Amino acid sequence: MRLGRTRIGFFGVVGTRQVVAAALALVTVTFFLPAASIPAQPMGVGEEEPLGELPLDRAAQTMASKDKGRAVRLLEKDGTVTDLTMEEYLWGVVAAEMPASFEEEALKAQACAARTYTVICQGASKHPEADICADSTCCQAYIARDAAEARWGLNAGSYSDKIQRAVEGTDGLGILYEGEPIQALFFSSAAGQTVDAVEVWGNSVDYLKSVDSPEGEEVPNYHSQVVLTAQQVKDAVLAAYPGADLSGDPGSWFGTPVCAQGETVSSITVGGVTLTGGQVRSLFSLRSATFTVDWDGEQFTFSVTGYGHGVGMSQYGANAMAKEGSDFREILTWYYTGTEVTDLW
Incomplete structure (x- = not known):
């Protein structure tokens, strides 16, 4: 074969x-x-054949910012008027009003309070040419981003991002009482309790009641003193209240203070004239109306606790609550009695 x-x-x-x-x-x-x-044509090295466009997942898309769609006309300290979005403006308010080192939930609470206060101002502005001004004694403090970042130095990047998250994380949210935005007042630090609005301005407001506030010795300058001679006290009192009688022993000029909440002075007589704690605070440039006054035979010493008018949200109290685990909604509804945190727009 x-x-x-x-x-x-x-x-x-x-x-x-x-x-x-x-x-x-x-x-x-x-x-x-x-x-x-x-x-x-041949594919290049490492290329994969294109799969084409995938259907958009609507739930996964980032919602458009509500704050970016709202305008704010800001009266600057130099008299110029600047047009900003609500988001830009709130970034500058939070950066100016609250230390950026604070807990993020406290910064969120500040953003909500500032947003709500801004809405109130826009509805009844004190400034014909603008919605609100940058003077904290009139409206709210404000600082431009570049100025804030220059002040923060090496922390500029982290602090700037932190405040941005606080503003974006509360986008469009405000504080409402019976369906209406509130006068979201705030101040630096309390002496154990906030103050009822009626004790400071004479008007009772349902959501601005006295509540406990947890800050304390960790607050910078929590305790302060103002020392004045008898002549300095006499000059200041008579310039504002010429009917006061300061002819006798300086040790008798001040009566026994009446305290409403904690140690905050509600009223006190000075030379026979009854003044509120707030009036005495303003008269002698005290940091708060939580004070005692002593005469040692040569000078008066005002010993003061806390800083600010004491009504609404304490910023250092908010930070203390955040450190203890409270979120921004819990902080806000604690300081503003009977309110809810919900959409403003």
Whole structure:
């Protein structure tokens, strides 16, 4: 029997007829291969064939900022008027009004309070040419981003981002009482309790009641003193209240203070004239109306605790609550009695 010739091929040792058959089959497959399966041009190294556009997942998209759609006209300290978005403005208010080192939930509470206060001001502005001003004694403090970042130095990046998160994290949220935005007043630090609005301004406001506030000795300058001579006290009192009688012993000029909440002075007589704690605070440039006054025979010493008018949200109290685990909603509804945190727009 004659053996056929063999070849060494890709698949090993095969017969001549098998090689021919395989070759014909390969030609046939190649000839009829669909054109779509052959790339028009070679792909580059590492490239993958494009999958085309995927359907958009609406739930995963970032919602447009509500604050960016609201405008604020700001009266700067130099008298110029600047047009800002609500988001830009609130960033500058939070940066100016609250230390950026505070807890993020406290910063969020500040952003909500500032947003709510701004809405109230826009509805009844004190400034015909603007919605609100940058003077904290009139409206709210404000600082431009570049100025704030220059002040923060090496912390500029982290602090700037932190405040941005606080503003964005409360986008469009405000504080409402019975469906209406509130006068979201705030101040620096309390002496254990905030003060009822009626004790400071004579008007009772349902959501501005006295509540406990947890800050204390960790607050910078929590305790302060103002020392004045008898002549300095006499000059200041008579300039503002000429009917006061300061002719006798200086030790008898001040009566026993009446305190409403904690140690905050509600009223006190000075030279026979009854003044509120706030009036005495203003008269002698005290940091708060939580004070005692002593005469040692040569000078008066006012010993003061806390800083600010004492009504509404304590900023250092908010930070203390945040450190204890409270979120911004819990902080706000604690300081503003009977309110809710919800959308303003």
